[in-house]
Amino acid sequence: MSDSKENTSSHPLSTTECYEWSRMHGEPLGTANFKSELSDFVVEETLRFELSGEGAHHFLYIEKQNINTDIVVQKLIRFAEVKPTDVGYAGKKDRFAITRQWFSVQLPLLREIDWxxxxxxxxxxxxxxxxxxxxxxxxxxxxxxxxxxxxxxxxQEDFKKRLDKIIEEGFPNYFGEQRFGNRGANLTRGIDLLIKNKKLKNRNLQGLLFSAVRSYLYNHVVSERINKGLSAKLLQGDFVMLSGSEKGFVVEDISAEQPRFIENDILLTAPLAGSRPQPMHEALSFEAECLSEYQVLIEKLANKRFNEERRALKCFPKNVTSEWHNETEVSLSFDLPKGAFATSMLRELVTLVEHKPVKGMTNNEHD
Known part of the structure; x- marks a missing residue:
């Protein structure tokens, strides 16, 4: 066991090599500058439920620029003079972008604030x-x-052909590089916590670091499945997910499920590592082989009471449109389900050269 720990902790997960996941549609067509301006990356969030219009929780649809979601939370706590537990949000959004997302702030029913x-x-x-x-x-x-x-x-012709292929066949549902922290720092710290059985007082941070490890292992399985030509093929015992749902089942009869698979009514999945793996037979053997060198990490995650979860292997963008402004600039508009990363779609098109704007820059461009 000691040798396994040493090998796992010395694995170069924090290097740029850990981002060289297999692509589904071939090598990038070229390069593109990304996030040169704040308005080059705009995200708008849609919740999965309707707001009642009544109650003690004030729901605020907030546009933020060049700050992260946690900073907005801190601003709300100070402004409304509430406890951290009184503020909620549905998901974190990119810092170097213009993002619009919902926050909730619990206040006494009779208290009013000019937001x-x-x-x-x-x-x-x-x-x-x-x-x-x-x-x-x-x-x-x-x-x-x-x-x-x-x-x-x-x-433009090559770009359109590749984009049409992504729309029709989907793209690998990889977690984006931001999940792993600056230069893989979250991933490295998460591995260190698991291997050395450490605990952090900050439970939210600890959860974030463990999530980075599970995300890496998920990406690794997806990449291996693509690399071995199995991303469009059902294996006996595959755990598949119903399209548009988080529910799924184990494939027992491939021939019976093949028509639904071809129509993308059911989707392949890959594991978020933990105890109680859900696939069976051939699919379970494949994933076990992919993750054989990471068994120590998986055991440590299981000891932390993580059960295996499943995430769709592919993602299909919806409502995709493109507009060329000139021969070298294009705007893309599309919808992705929760948890999907736009950069994972873009990397199937081009190699992104990111130019993050400096703090306090102005941007008056509106299209």
Whole structure:
């Protein structure tokens, strides 16, 4: 066991090699500058439930620029003079972007706040309503993206062909690089915590670090399945997920499920590692082989009471449109389900050269 620990802890998970996941549609067509301006990456969140308009929880649809979701939470706590547990949100959004997402703040029923006074150079309240329950992580239905790619060195015809293929066949549902932290720091720390059986006082941070490890293992299995030509093939015992749902089942009769698989009514999945693996037979053997060198990490996750969860192997963008502004600039608009990363779709098109804007920059471009 000691040798396994040493091998696992020395594995180069924190290097750039850990981001070289297999692509589904071939090598990138070229390069593109990404996030040259804040307005080059715009995200709008849609919740999976309707707001009642009544209750103690003030729901705020907030536009933020060049700050992360946690900073908005801290601003709300200070402004409304509430406890951290009184503030909720459904998911974290990119810092280097213009994002619009919901937050909830619980207040006494008779207390009123002029939320317009919360606005500053970084945040703006676009809509206010009420609801009877706090906003919880995972309550997102979908995210809408408006993205501009600049300085492309590929033809519009080739771009369209690849984009059409992605729309029809989907793209690998990889967790994006941001999940692993700056230069893989979250991944490295998460592995260290597991191997050395450490605990952090900050449970939220600890959960984030463990999530980075599970995300890496998921990406690894997806990459291996693509690499071995199995991303469009059912294996005996595959755990598949119903399209548009988080529910699924084990495939016992491939021939009976093949028509639904071809129509993308059911989707292949890959594991978020933990105890109680869900696939069986051939599919279970395949995943076990993929993860054989990481068994120590999986055992440690199981000891932390993580049960295996499943995530769809592919993602299909919806409502996709593109508009070329000139020969080297294109805007993409599309919807992705919750948890999907726009960068995982874009990497199937081009190699992204990211130019993050500096703090406090102005941006008056509106398209």
């Amino acid at each position: 317009s006074e919360f606005n500053d150079d970084e945040v703006k309240v676009l809509e206010v309503t009420r609801h009877d329950k706090k906003l919880r992580i995972g309550a997102v239905k979908s995210n809408h993206f408006d993205i501009r790619l600049r300085d492309l060195n590929i033809s």
